[in-house]
Amino acid sequence: YCDPLMASAGHRITARQRWTPTPVQLQILDQIFDQGTGSPSKQKIKDITLELSQHGQISEMNVYNWFQNRRARSKRKQLGSSSNNAETEQETEVESPNEKKTNLGTLLSQQNPAPRADDLCFQSPEISSELHFLSEMSSPSAYNGDEHLSGKMGMLGSYGVYDQADDYGMAG
Amino acid sequence: YCDPLMASAGHRITARQRWTPTPVQLQILDQIFDQGTGSPSKQKIKDITLELSQHGQISEMNVYNWFQNRRARSKRKQLGSSSNNAETEQETEVESPNEKKTNLGTLLSQQNPAPRADDLCFQSPEISSELHFLSEMSSPSAYNGDEHLSGKMGMLGSYGVYDQADDYGMAG
DNA sequence: TATGTATGAATGAATG
């Protein structure tokens, strides 16, 4: 995209693109991670953050994200490298990923997505083949379209779809 | 465990991308959220879904999840209270670009041992346009396509400082 | 300068 922080403020917010862990910080984090600490508690996060702050600026959010990514990444690596089949890793067979990815590499990024049906990417990718003009296809039963999902919320009808909250809406 | 689609590992079925709210949808959702509607009733969800469906494919579940996440992440706590700098000079000039509603703490700050001009400025975001065709939903990024209409990204662009971690660690 | 990779960060969805 273009201006991340200079938009509203207009001042020099000195945008830090993103936190870059120093080697020391990384070592500490790695060590902690190796200790078997899966999801550090808030207190732990604060502690770690404080410790790491001695070796460079850092926030609790950074630490949290780090662990979060670490776990996710580690798991992903395991699945791909282990004896597990895992044939599809990062296939990314999306319709047209070309234009999407290249917009950041260059110095210019367009916010103006060209109107194209191919780019349709939603919960029901299959419809892309026979998508009309997405006029009345916005039916709430988008998930119902697949039989695979029927087991979850298929027979539920209109509202049973939320298995996580069958009563999320009580008072009107 | 519910296997949505990815579990089958059928590389043919492709992977269904998660719902990506269009700028318009996001604006509407944001607006509704700002109205103070905490937990929209089922009827409300239906209504919203119907409204949003005019701007792209969406299901009630998407709306429901959105509000759930919104509420959860909106609570963004100031965890950065402990994060202090030690040997590095921290600039407190960081300010809040705006104050829509998700203006979390001003603890964003990182990058330490690399004094360099972080002045990134590309172009004006005015290039964004709202396609009334069938492209509104095919936004390649849907991030800050329209920064002016949504304060979501308006605060700091992609870096929402805090957004996913309001209480990451439980009791420990 | 352009491309590829590693990884921090954002977010929709799932689970408890």
Added chain:
DNA sequence: CATTCATTCATACATA
């Protein structure tokens, strides 16, 4: 509703 997971985006850095 709180927390965690999984996926994707975007950027820092290495490389040609």
